[in-house]
Amino acid sequence: MNISQSLFYGLVFTSVFCALLLAVAVIPLQYVWLRPEFVCLVLLYWTLYTPQHIGVGLAWLAGLLEDLAVGGVWGAHALALAVVALVAQIAYQRLCSYSIWQQCFWIFMLVGVHQLFANWLESLHGVGGPIGLVMLPTVISALCWPLLVMVLHQLRRHYHLQ
Amino acid sequence: MRFTLLALVAIALALIYSRTHWFAELQKKALDIVAPFYWLTDIPREIGEWGEKRLVSKEQLLQENQSLHTELLVQQHRVQQMAAVVAENTRLRQLLNSADKLENRVLVAELIGVAPNPMLHRVIINRGQDDGVYVGQPVVDASGLVGQVVEIGSTTSWVMLITDTSHALPVQINRNGSRLIAEGRGNLYQLALRHVPNNFDIQVGDLLVSSGLGKRFPSGYPVAVVESVKPNKSSPWAEVLAKPLAELNRNRHVLLVFEEAARVAPTGGLTPPTGEDTPAVASPVANPTTAKPSANSTATAASKMPTPKSEPGKTVVSPAKSAQAAKPATNAAPVKPSATTPSPKVAPPIPAPSPPQ
Known part of the structure; x- marks a missing residue:
């Protein structure tokens, strides 16, 4: 593994780690349903822009770690992120050619799929939420997408990573 | 192919997690793995709290101290009454032959x-x-x-x-x-x-x-x-x-x-305190150094539950400290009434498993 490759994986792991921190950070009760799906967004970014390195396997692992961290049903986020990563890997050429606002719409759809799958497995354990509220983070996540793309693009440019 | 496999594993995990208790041991380890995330996200708040503590003015501290003193006085007054009430309760329970009440x-x-x-x-x-x-x-x-x-x-x-x-x-x-x-x-x-x-x-x-x-x-x-x-x-x-x-x-x-707790009701050959005894040991919390325990209350002190780990940062409080002193014995095991110094009698917490409610 050469230096730029290790830098790349370092950046990926750091971003996923930060997303996990944001996913468990305490937020006020009234905003609790508005938390964006940070881990999902970060993994979508890496699968869309570097599909040759990041794929279903890593997304699944990150999802499992998120399940452990949030104390929910094991496998719920793992399945959801694997599904989303698969779709992103198949459609990355089309999605990356879109403008950022068109991408936002697609991110809305993909995070929605993530929420549906995660919520499906969580409701097996009785901790699935009402569908209207479960879909709220989807909107917020889509609105966060341009910011995330900007930050991660900058970081990649800064470290000269392709 | 890889995706199908991973998806099936995830669904299997979710089913095992929600339908069985096979992961009980793993969950313990998982919590140790993810605890740092919570520690880390708690840091900003801790810094904020630390800063708040450092930046508080002297007047504020004095004022707070004053109000806490007042509150303490009121609580001590209540505790004094408590001791007598608890002793009375113990006697009444004995009269009724009812089950021992547990201290926590x-x-x-x-x-x-x-x-x-x-x-x-x-x-x-x-x-x-x-x-x-x-x-x-x-x-x-x-x-x-x-x-x-x-x-x-x-x-x-x-x-x-x-x-x-x-x-x-x-x-x-x-x-x-x-x-x-x-x-x-x-x-x-x-x-x-x-x-x-x-x-x-x-x-x-x-x-x-x-x-x-x-x-x-x-x-x-x-x-x-x-x-x-x-x-x-x-x-x-x-x-x-x-x-x-x-x-x-x-x-x-x-x-x-x-829950393991010391027992309130007297055991062994000890006699319950009479009405005259209780006021004498009514305020050990208010002034623990001056409360010279009698043979009976020494047994109480000796059988007091020790903490599993007595580190300075880990405060262990016994809310009914004073109440216990008013009782003749707090342990099911017979305690020597002649004991003059409180010897720590170690009884580890019993994690008595009980059926889920």
Whole structure:
């Protein structure tokens, strides 16, 4: 593994780690349903822009770690992120050619799929939420997408990573 | 192919997690792995708190000190009365031949995180197996019952709040002693009472205390206050809602209650204290150094439960310290009445497993 490759994986792991921190950070009760799906967004970014390195396997692992961290049903986020990563890997050429606002719409759809799958497995354990509220983070996540793309693009440019 | 395999594994994991207890041991390890996330996210708040403490003015501190002194005085006054009342209670219980009442030892814990899933009413606290915490341990705060420990790691544990949808606990109305079940509704400010007949004697404002049935929560802790009673003519049951007393959304420090506890009722060859004895040992908390225990109360001190770990940062408080001193013996094991110095009699916490409620 050469230096730029290790830098790349370092950046990926750091971003996923930060997303996990944001996913468990305490937020006020009234905003609790508005938390964006940070881990999902970060993994979508890496699968869309570097599909040759990041794929279903890593997304699944990150999802499992998120399940452990949030104390929910094991496998719920793992399945959801694997599904989303698969779709992103198949459609990355089309999605990356879109403008950022068109991408936002697609991110809305993909995070929605993530929420549906995660919520499906969580409701097996009785901790699935009402569908209207479960879909709220989807909107917020889509609105966060341009910011995330900007930050991660900058970081990649800064470290000269392709 | 790879995706199909991973998806199937994920679904299998979810099914095993929700349908079996096979992951119980792994969950303990998982909590140790993810605890650092919660520690890390707690750092900004800790820095803020630290800064707040450093930047407080001298006047404010003095004022706070003054008010705390006043409060302490009031509490001490109450404790003095408590000692006499507890002794009297013990004697009356003996007269009635009723079961021994248990004393509880508590351990202060700090909340370091909240489960991110809004449907999961769980908090993570900074005490774990190393501190003697066990699964099923009751958790209370200054104003009421908070919940119970559901998963433990070595230094942290998950506490399920009483408002979680999968939680229910046996309570009784303090006014008339009627027993009911209070269950969580996934709302931090609401508990629902199940199977309350339409003509049941329950009023808005009734205090609900834990009944101790089910053997998980100790009896007598305040749980909730009845908020609304709606008789339902089309069904045999009224719709009764209650508001939890514990500050489930605001508390920062909680108390872990150890159930193993010293026994209140006298055992062995010791005689219960007479009415004249009680005032003499009424205020050991107010002035612990001057309270020279008699042979009887020495036995009490000797059999007092030691903490599993007595580190300086880990405060272990016994709320009924004074009450215990008024009692003749607090341990089931016979204690030498001639003992003059309190010898620590170690009895580790018994993690008596009880069936889920």
